[in-house]
Structure formats: C-alpha cells, structure tokens
Amino acid sequence: MFDHFVYIEPCARRGQDRAEVVEHRDGLIVILADGAGGTSGGAEAADTVMLWARAFADRTGDIRSASKWAELLAKVDQQLQLNNGQTTAVIVALFDDGIVGASVGDSAAWIIKPGGGYIDLTSAQVHKPLIGAGGAQAVPFEHAQIEGALLVASDGLVKYAPPAQICSAASDPEISSAAKRMVDLTRLKSGALWDDVAVVLCRRRRAANVSSHARRKRYSLGEDGELVEDSDKQPDSSDVSG
Numbered sequence: 001m002f003d004h005f006v007y008i009e010p011c012a013r014r015g016q017d018r019a020e021v022v023e024h025r026d027g028l029i030v031i032l033a034d035g036a037g038g039t040s041g042g043a044e045a046a047d048t049v050m051l052w053a054r055a056f057a058d059r060t061g062d063i064r065s066a067s068k069w070a071e072l073l074a075k076v077d078q079q080l081q082l083n084n085g086q087t088t089a090v091i092v093a094l095f096d097d098g099i100v101g102a103s104v105g106d107s108a109a110w111i112i113k114p115g116g117g118y119i120d121l122t123s124a125q126v127h128k129p130l131i132g133a134g135g136a137q138a139v140p141f142e143h144a145q146i147e148g149a150l151l152v153a154s155d156g157l158v159k160y161a162p163p164a165q166i167c168s169a170a171s172d173p174e175i176s177s178a179a180k181r182m183v184d185l186t187r188l189k190s191g192a193l194w195d196d197v198a199v200v201l202c203r204r205r206r207a208a209n210v211s212s213h214a215r216r217k218r219y220s221l222g223e224d225g226e227l228v229e230d231s232d233k234q235p236d237s238s239d240v241s242g
Helices: 042-059 066-080 163-169 175-184
Strands: 002-009 017-024 027-034 089-095 098-104 108-112 118-120 139-144 149-153 197-204 219-221 227-229
Touching (some): 002 027, 002 175, 017 042, 027 042, 027 149, 027 197, 042 066, 042 089, 066 089, 066 098, 066 139, 098 108, 108 163, 118 163, 163 175, 175 197
Antiparallel strands (some): 002 197, 027 089, 108 118, 108 149, 149 197, 219 227
C-alpha cells in the first residue's frame, strides 16, 4: 500500500492548519483544512471539516467517488455558514489503482513525478467563497494511480516555496525528512514561518529488497536422474572429506 507522513507547524502559538490521514480498507483518505486567517472561527471551521470528513470516511464503503467528496464539502459549507468560520479544504482518497478527491480554496494536492515536475490535481479549484461563507464550489478531481508521491499541503507551503525545490525535497528517501525539508523551504532567515504550514506526503510502499542471489535457485542432477535443489541435496560419502 502506501507510507504517509503528516507534518504541521504553526507560525504562531495557535495555528489554523489541520491535516490527517484516515486508513480505510480500500486505501487512505487525506484530509487537510486551512482556517481562514483574519476571520474569527477559522480554526474551528478547519476542525469541523476534519470532523465531518473523518466521520464520513469511517462509515462509507466507497471512497472512490470524487462527487461524493465534493458533496460532503458542500454540506460542511452549509453547516459552517451558521457559525461564521471559514476554511479551505482538500480531501484526497488514495487507493492502489487511482486517486479521487475534491477541494475548495488555495490549499493544494500534487502528484510529484519520480523524474521531477508535478501534476496539480487542484488546478481547477475555486478559491472563493471558502467553506463556511456559503456558496462554496467544491471541485472534484480524479487521476490514475500515482507514480512518485502525493503531496497535500496548505498555501503556507505552495505559496512560499518554489515548486522545483518542493519536488526535489520529495525525493528524500526518508518520508519524514522529505516533509520537514519542504517546510524548511518556507522559513525566513530568522527561522520563523510566513504562515502556518501543513504537509501530508504519501508514497507507494517499496517492496522489500531481495537479492538476485536469494531469488535464484541452483539445481543439480541427482543419481536417479531427477533435478535436486542444491540447498536440499544431502551430501553423500563422496561429498565428505575424511
């Protein structure tokens, strides 16, 4: 399946970015929300997106419908409209043979290619109105299975770090180091951040390395004319030196 790592770093004491990965029998669901700064209730709005998406992921038997994730975000928009908080949202369902999801706002979901470059799954998303403002337009997306890495991030990363450097950081063999390197790209000289940063990185789990020597079997012709695997062949008197 997939390895994943979630890294969130606020720029102030209480950040408004939220991110989580929910495991499902068919794959993974990545949920990310970035509460709108400068408005009251941003953090609470992001928390509500996480709560609703997590609950839906836990009870649904089908994570492969992009339209269902878009419908869910539309329902959260109507719920939050009563509470005045606003937030972006990205939900991505990742499974062996594909990716689906939906988004609102300026957070992002990218497929980072093994050889460099990326595909922006959220390129068609509508930035405003945000979820909670009423009338948010959740845009669904679909893609074939990933080759490389899936990155879901708030604008604290994609707005302040060059895409080429983000893609380069994703190639780090250690997935946790890759995510932390991405966040470091956004730091000021003082070490502070421009904005809260949330990063979720997913990569297909690598098969355990098996040496060619271990895979290859050797056979000898036994006295009865049958092939005998060397490891199973019992030494006879001619094989033992006295």
